[in-house]
Amino acid sequence: MRLYSLLAAAKINLYLEIMGHRRDGFHELVMVMQSVDLADRVTVRSLPSSEIRVQCDHPLVPQDATNLAHRAAALMAAKYPQAHHHHGGVEISIEKQIPVGAGLAGGSANAAAVLVGLDMLWQLGLTQGELQTLGAELGSDVPFCIGGGTAIATGRGEQLDSLPSPPNLYAVLGKYQSLSVSTPWAYGTYRQQFEATYLQGDEAHSRRRQALHSGPMVSAIAHQDSPALGKALYNDLEKVVLPAHPAVADLKAAMVAAGGLGTLMSGSGPTVFTLTTTREAAETIQEQVRDRLADPDLALWVTRFSSTGVQLTA
Numbered sequence: 001m002r003l004y005s006l007l008a009a010a011k012i013n014l015y016l017e018i019m020g021h022r023r024d025g026f027h028e029l030v031m032v033m034q035s036v037d038l039a040d041r042v043t044v045r046s047l048p049s050s051e052i053r054v055q056c057d058h059p060l061v062p063q064d065a066t067n068l069a070h071r072a073a074a075l076m077a078a079k080y081p082q083a084h085h086h087h088g089g090v091e092i093s094i095e096k097q098i099p100v101g102a103g104l105a106g107g108s109a110n111a112a113a114v115l116v117g118l119d120m121l122w123q124l125g126l127t128q129g130e131l132q133t134l135g136a137e138l139g140s141d142v143p144f145c146i147g148g149g150t151a152i153a154t155g156r157g158e159q160l161d162s163l164p165s166p167p168n169l170y171a172v173l174g175k176y177q178s179l180s181v182s183t184p185w186a187y188g189t190y191r192q193q194f195e196a197t198y199l200q201g202d203e204a205h206s207r208r209r210q211a212l213h214s215g216p217m218v219s220a221i222a223h224q225d226s227p228a229l230g231k232a233l234y235n236d237l238e239k240v241v242l243p244a245h246p247a248v249a250d251l252k253a254a255m256v257a258a259g260g261l262g263t264l265m266s267g268s269g270p271t272v273f274t275l276t277t278t279r280e281a282a283e284t285i286q287e288q289v290r291d292r293l294a295d296p297d298l299a300l301w302v303t304r305f306s307s308t309g310v311q312l313t314a
Contacts, residue, residue, distance in 0.1 A: 002045070002046045002121060003043055003044060003045035003046065003121075004043070004044050004117045004120050004121055004312060005041060005042070005043045005312075005313050006041070006042050006043070006044075006113040006116060006117055006310050006311060006312055006313060007039040007040070007041060007042075007113075007310070007311045007313050008039055008040045008041075008042050008098075008106075008109035008110050008112060008113035008145065008309075008310055009035040009036060009037060009038070009039045009109060009145070009148050009306050009308065009309050009310070009311070010035070010036050010038045010039065010098040010104040010105060010106060010109060010303070011033050011034060011035050011036070011104060011105045011109070011141065011144060011145060011148070011309075012033075012034050012036060012104065012171060012173075012264075012266040012267075012271075012273055013031055013032070013033055013034075013235060013264070013266050013267050014032040014033070014034050014217060014229070014232075014233055014264070015030070015031055015032040015212070015217045015232065015233065015234050015235070016029065016031045016234065016235045016236055016237060016267065017029065017030045017031070017208075017212070017234065017236055018187075018190060018194070018198075018236045018237075019198065019199045019204075019205050019208050020198035020199045020200065020204075020205065021198060022155075022156060024156070026140075026156040027156065027187055027190075027191075028154075028155070028156070028199075028205050029153065029154065029155070029156060029157055030152070030153075030154055030208060030209055030212045031152070031153040031154075031157060032150070032151070032152055032153075032163070032212075032217050032218070032221075033141075033144050033150070033151050033152075033153050033157075034149075034150050034166065034305055035145075035148035035149055035150070035305070035306040035307070035308060035309055036171055036173075036303040036304065036305060036306055037303050037304050037305075037306040038097055038098055038104070038173070038301055038303040039097060039098065039109070039311075040094055040095060040096050040097055040098050040106060040109060040110055040113075041094070041095040041097075041313070042069065042092065042093070042094050042095075042110055042113035042114065042117065043092070043093040043095075043117075044073075044090050044091070044092055044113075044114060044117035044118060044121055045090065045091045045092075045093070046087060046088050046089075046090065046091075046121060047088050047089035047090060047091055048088055048089075049088065049089050050077075050084065050085070050088060050089045051089040052065075052070055052073045052074060052077070052089055052090055052092070053089070053090070053091045053092065054067050054069055054070045054091075054092045054094070055091065055092070055093045055094070056093075056094040056095075056096060057094070057095055057096060058094075058096040058100060060100045060101070061094065061096065061100060067107075067110075068107040068108065068110060068111040068138060068139065068142075069092050069094060069107075069110040069111050069113075069114045070092065071111065071138055072110075072111040072112075072114040072115050072118075072135075072138055072142075073090050073092060073114050073118060075115075075134060075137060075138065076114075076115065076118045076119075076122070076134070079134065080122065080124060083122040083123070083124060084122070086122075087121060087122045087123075090114075090118060090121065092114055094110055099175050099177070099271070099299060099301075100180075101180035101181075102175045102180075102266075102270070102271040103181065103183075103265070103266045103267035103268050103269050103270065103271050104173070104266060104267070104271055105141040105144075105145055105267070107139075108138075108139050108140075108141035108142045108144075108145045109141075109145040109309070109310070111135065111138050111139065111142050111145070112131075112135060112142050112143075112145035112146040112309060112310050113310045115131050115134055115135055115142075115146065116131060116146060116310045116312075119131060120312075128146060128147055131146050132146050132147065132158075132160070135158075136158040140153075140156045140157035140158050141157060142158075143158050143160060144157070144158075144160055144309070145309050145310065146309050146310055147160070147162075147308075147309050147310075148306060148307070148308045148309020148310070149162060149163075149165070149306070149307045149308060149309065150162070150163040150164070150165060150166050150221060150305075150307075151163055152209075152212060152213065152218070154209050161213075163218065163221055163222075164221060164222060165305075165307050166220075166221040166224070166229060166305060167221075167224045167225070167226040167229065167277070167305075168277075168304070168305060169226060169229070169261070169275050169276065169277060169304070169305050170275070170276045170277070170278065170279050170281070170282040170302060170303065170304050170305075171273045171274065171275055171276075171282070171302075171303050171304070171305070172255065172260070172273060172274045172276070172282045172285045172286050172289070172300060172301070172302055173266075173271055173272075173273045173300065173301045173302075173303060174251050174255065174271065174272050174273070174289060174298060174299070174300050174301075175270055175271040175272075175298075175299055176247055176248075176251070176270060176295070176297050176298055176299075177297050177298075177299050178297050179245065179247060179248070179270050179297075180270065181241055181245065181248075181268050181269040181270045182268075183267070183268040186237050186240060186241055186268035186269070187237075187268070189240040189244070190236065190237060190239065190240050193239070193240060194236075194239070215232075216228060216231070216232040217229065217232040217233075217234070220232050226261055226275075226277055227261060229261065229262070229275070230260070230261025230262030230275050231261075231262060232262075233262040233263070233264040233275075234264070235264050235265050235266075235267075237265065237267070237268050237269070238252075238264075238265050241265060241268065241269045241270070242265070245269070245270060247270075248265065248269055248270045248272060250293070251270075251272045251289075251293065251298070252264075252265060252272045254288075254289045254292045254293050255272055255273075255274040255285065255289055256274075257288075257292070258274065258284075258285040258288040258289050258292070259274075259281075259285060259288075260274035260275055260276050260281070260285055261274075261275040261276060261277070262274070262275055263275075279302060279304070282302045283302055286300045286301075286302055
């Protein structure tokens, strides 16, 4: 019985701007995405039968065909039926460390790990680009989660341009465990409230994408300028999520009050993060936020920027 064990890294958004409509119904986005070393362990193991099984140690993660990791395996089986027939099915075991429903791409990272793991298990020899093309069929974050690191993401998030490694920063992540925010709700509400501000036409979108490439965030990354990076953090979705979820707004305020280089909600939330240059500073902020809010439902993590997405591990 053959198996591969992989670490699937979470991601945070350092920048998220909604530019306008896409013809496929999604939004046209410009984002800067960053991997962190908070990661799930995903193990893919050959089965003598042709079935796909998913096991997970978290009670809120589905273990059926609705799980994105299961869908990733089903996609590989459909695309490469001969390899599936020759090598058999797969058992996918997920050990969760990334919080569920947090806006940290945990499900997408798991799916990315399955694509990478089955490529090795079935000896397909796919390139990273080929795996990312497959990943885009599953979700907008999956292509980034395969390679990870730091990247500008455009389109609906699946078009990636790698960036140089940013400063070696730490992030304090905070999430209320009982709270989740629907991504479709967040984008739909933003459309209702701000559609009048959307850019019109491909040329306007192209100009805005180019502006991000030469803007403060990318410049801060290129120059290893940690304070400037903290000041350039931006997320359009805060405009709708924070007013609708006071607990998330209060968490952000507590993190801002505790210091750090900059504080932002990641993706559609509800996770909020603050950046620091050292683990000691991050742990101090973690304790200050815990003391200030004193809520047993609030979970806090300290993690570090990572240069990789899916990694093979022993």
